Amino acid sequence: MASNELKKIVIEGVQDFDPDDTFDCGQCFRWNKQEDGSWSGVVGESIANIKFEDGGFAGSKLTILSNNHSESAWMDYLDLHRDYGGIKEDLTDNDPVMSDAISASPGIRILHQDKWEMLVSFIISQNSNIPRIRKCIEIMCEEFGEEHELANGQYYYSFPTLETLAELREDDLRVCRLGYRAKYIAEAARQVNYDQGAFLSTAESVSTEELENYLLNLSGIGPKVANCIMLFAMRKYEVFPVDVWIRRVMNRLYGIRENDLKGMLEYAKEHFGRYGGIAQQYLFNYMRKLPELKPALYKSLKMNKEF
DNA sequence: GGCCAGGGGATTA
């Protein structure tokens, strides 16, 4: 796994991937953009810095400087085996809204992140905003994660383990500024640790339905959070997490009643199918970018008013 | 099924 020496891995011919789109589309919270345009992040027990060698995009050399020297581990994490070109073609078919959404962030890939980290991160995410979520997680890692030091003196913290968080009380978590979510996390950690995380570790071989049932029984996890965990850590690409942004996209751009959650899920199932989750990422990011991208359109949508 | 509190930072008015 991770040594304390950084080593460079170069992957050639990478397409349909842009670190800016992928690390800044709201699926991950521990990647930070550096001054030179590269991205640094902690993944599991290792740390990495990622950029395109020539600053290019499609087909160019992707450089990963990391103490996890396994190229296949990074291929898996960045989901580089999957044909996003084909997926985008499928989704774009007869859908001008999706076409625009994909054009806004054509380099999104769904990262294959850690199950426990995603479970906790998305409990934290509820009714919050991305800068604040990132801060809470950063504090949690510094307080309760393991400290790692590289040969060059650089240090970083991995995400706290299930065992560690399961032993904490709600009060111990106060330092993370989680608000009422502290209780959910303390309880969920104990629930998942009931079988030492055995069920969670088998998640990818369990059906989406059974997995969803398990997650919905955990404290602080409802349908939206469960879907995010399944999408970002368990390769359940058909789920369609509906948050306030997606609710507005589906209402303003697809004409579905704002409170008709069921109708939105049915639409996604029928039109986005097994790539519902990937479609959701394009749409979510499109809406977040819209004020800059298309100010007039954004204004006309009256995003802050109920329809 | 609808309503509302939960904490607290970010954003907008």
Next chain:
DNA sequence: TAATCCCATGGC
């Protein structure tokens, strides 16, 4: 500065 919003859930 005040008001509102935010990658929702749980409990009534």
